Amino acid sequence: MKIGLDIMGGDYAPKATVLGAIAAHQNLSKDQHLVLFGDKDQITPILEAQNFNPDFFEYVQTSEVIGMGEHPTKAIVQKANSSISVGFQQLKEGKIDSFASAGNTGAMLVGAMFSVKAIEGVLRPAISTVIPKEKGGFGLLVDAGANADCKPEHLVQFAIMGSLYAKHIYQIEQPKVGLMNLGEEEEKGNMLTQATYPLLKTNNSINFAGNIEGRDLFNAKADIIVCDGFTGNVVLKLAESFYVLTLKKGFKDDFFDRFNYEQYGGSPILGVNAPVIIGHGISSPEAIKNMILLSKDMVETQIIEKFKTAFNS
Incomplete structure (x- = not known):
């Protein structure tokens, strides 16, 4: 299982998101891995300060960030190398099993609809x-x-x-x-x-x-x-x-x-073809941790498949 996390999203990112990822790691099994999307140069000092082994995470380097006040559709299209855009691209390609962010709510909704799209029938x-x-x-x-x-x-x-x-x-x-x-x-x-x-x-x-x-x-x-x-x-x-x-x-x-x-960590978008969770903009490390654990639960329970069965029937 690969759980995607936008570490650039949120009012207190990247520190809060990275600290939340570290806390969540303690609750994941060996076959459950966190994939962090963002600027690794900003992540590394935070990990070092916590004496945390960076090899426990996977990283996808991105160079752009979608701000909280940006127009969602324009930002998704114009900032193709943002942490949210790249995260959704990897979710669409099946490289990660879920994606979560405490960033721009509108961008998360638009990204979900443009990438993994709504379940057939929803x-x-x-x-x-x-x-x-x-x-x-x-x-x-x-x-x-x-x-x-x-x-x-x-x-x-x-x-x-x-x-x-x-x-x-x-x-x-x-x-x-x-x-x-x-x-x-x-x-x-x-x-x-x-x-x-x-x-x-x-x-x-x-x-x-x-x-x-x-x-x-x-x-x-x-x-x-x-x-x-x-x-x-x-x-x-x-x-x-x-x-x-x-x-x-x-x-x-x-x-x-x-x-x-x-x-509670975050709010899931129900009805799209993969687990997507939106966190509160002011998410603390504790909230980020719980958002990650909710992502894990959504993957483990195969809730998306249960939605598909319900609507395809």
């Missing part, structure tokens, strides 16, 4: 993110920002992919799917949710629990919460602010501590 790949539950465990929110505008059939596919991902990556048996809405009743909502509800209700491949409201995000009513990416991204950013606020207020609570993004 209309819109989506971003999944973790939502902690009040009484332990956690659920998944799909979509968290890839698709601002959606059709009902997109949300149905998000539910299918989210259910498979929760079952095989997080061992949640028969995950309950909830449709984010402004009321519990079947007839509530806008045109999108009203049209989506009957499609989810009659789909035998998911365990549909009905509509859920914002107050149900953190309870046990649903394991998978589906919504359009605009709504999902607002929910995600609001949830992330909880942890930051508790730190600012000096408030210590086990539940709110679980909103710390570092624990």
Whole structure:
């Protein structure tokens, strides 16, 4: 197994990414290798400072970096020797089994769609993110920002992919799917949710629990919460602010501590032909480590093949 990591992506790269790679290496078996994409001249001093043997990693030298504020499509096309572009090229060619970056989110989405492309039958790949539950465990929110505008059939596919991902990556048996809405009743909502509800209700491949409201995000009513990416991204950013606020207020609570993004590493793009994970721009070494370990889990569980089987059938 070869796990690709963009060591130039993120606000604290390359130091945070390299330190995260070192930490992740301790949790990998002998047949699991990290391939680092970036400027090796910047990597080497960090490894030396940690007394870490550089031979434990493989390296792909790149000379360009896609900045956080750059236009995703233009950057992917114009910066062919960037760490993100080269990483996706090697993923497409099968030289690595997964690719992760804490860099430009848009570039990661565009790169995934241009290189490994969407799984046949998947209309819109989506971003999944973790939502902690009040009484332990956690659920998944799909979509968290890839698709601002959606059709009902997109949300149905998000539910299918989210259910498979929760079952095989997080061992949640028969995950309950909830449709984010402004009321519990079947007839509530806008045109999108009203049209989506009957499609989810009659789909035998998911365990549909009905509509859920914002107050149900953190309870046990649903394991998978589906919504359009605009709504999902607002929910995600609001949830992330909880942890930051508790730190600012000096408030210590086990539940709110679980909103710390570092624990989950990154958000996978569900529905493309290879494991691709997007990390938070402010990813720390701990977050990078967990992003790498999530990449490993996605490869080991063959989750992409399970998506392909579901949609090709």
